[in-house]
Structure formats: C-alpha cells, structure tokens
Amino acid sequence: MRNRVMYLFGCASPPVVYIDRAIRDAQARGWQVCLGLTPSAREWLEDRLPELEELTGHPVRSAYRSYGRPETWPRTDVVVVAPATLHTVNACALGITSTFVVGFAAEAMGKRIPLVVMPCLNSTYARHPQFQRSLEVLRGEGVRVLYGPGGFVPNPPGQGRPEEYPWHLALDAAHEAVERR
Secondary structure, X not given: OOOEEEEXXXXXXXXXXXXXXXXXXXXXXXXXEEEEEOHHXXXXXXXXXXXXXXXXXXXXEOOOOOXXXXXXXXXXXXXXXXXXXXXXXXXXXXXXXXXXXXXXXXXXXXXXXXXXXXXXXXXXXXXXXXXXXXXXXXXXXXXXXXXXXXOEOOOOOOOOOHHHOOHHHHHHHHHHHHHHO
C-alpha cells in the first residue's frame, strides 16, 4: 500500500508562517506532504522555502507547471487548503482559477478528490455577503469546510492568534475524508 499523500495549500494569512508545524504533524500521522502556496504566501515564506522543500522532500509550488513538463508531485489522496483567505474561499466557490492553489482546488472538486478548506480571516471579512454564499457553495459540492464551531472561529481585526490556528482540525478532517472514501 502506498503512503497517503496530502497536498497542503497555504494562503497569505498569518498562520501560514507556522505551516511547518502542520507539515510535521501530518508526517507524524503518516502523510507524505506536498506544499503549495499562493503567490503572496510564497513571498512571505521566501527565505524558508529551502527548509520547507527539505522537510517535505518535494518542491514548493505556487504556479502551474509549464505545459509539457512532467509532474513532480505524487498523486494526492486529499487536498487541504489552510489557512484559506477570504479571496481564496470566494475564488474557489466562484471558479476563478487565477492561481495554482485555487485552480487545483477547483479541479479537486470536479475530480471528487477529498477537499478540506479551513478559512482564516477576521470577523469583519467574515461578514462579507459573498463569504457566506461561498461557504454554502463549497459545502454543497461536498467540500469539508471547517468554519464556525468545530473549525476556525474568526476574531476581531488585529486580535488574531496565528500561533493557535487549529491545524489539527484540518488534519483530522483530511484523515476522515480519506477513510470515508
């Protein structure tokens, strides 16, 4: 039996600076992890990319591979988008695939690859009317969205605690999604 593979996609939200914790925890749970980042998240972690590539054993991706180039990642069993920003949640729900992370998440929905999305945004952003519609769309497509009780609960602007982001909930949901499949 091959190792389980998780594509972990991080967005430019403060918890992304702790994404190595999620990778290590996932690896301790038996996952092989491939890390994808939005372009802004990649900028935030630019100095740490070699460390993250060594940790995962795979290149960190933030762009589509060039046409005709071979795939460098193994096939995935589950996709986890965490932390997911307001932009990424809305883009996924609307099918606006202008980034690798959103494009692959949209493709995962179409291919019925288990997809877990855990937002990270402040309570002001969470009140945006499109955000609630986007959560409904994603859940309606079978995406496991971890938002609200039992998932990410937003804080007022400037009062976030990125070091306390509940990565374990996303990893638990990934395991459950693969087990149900």
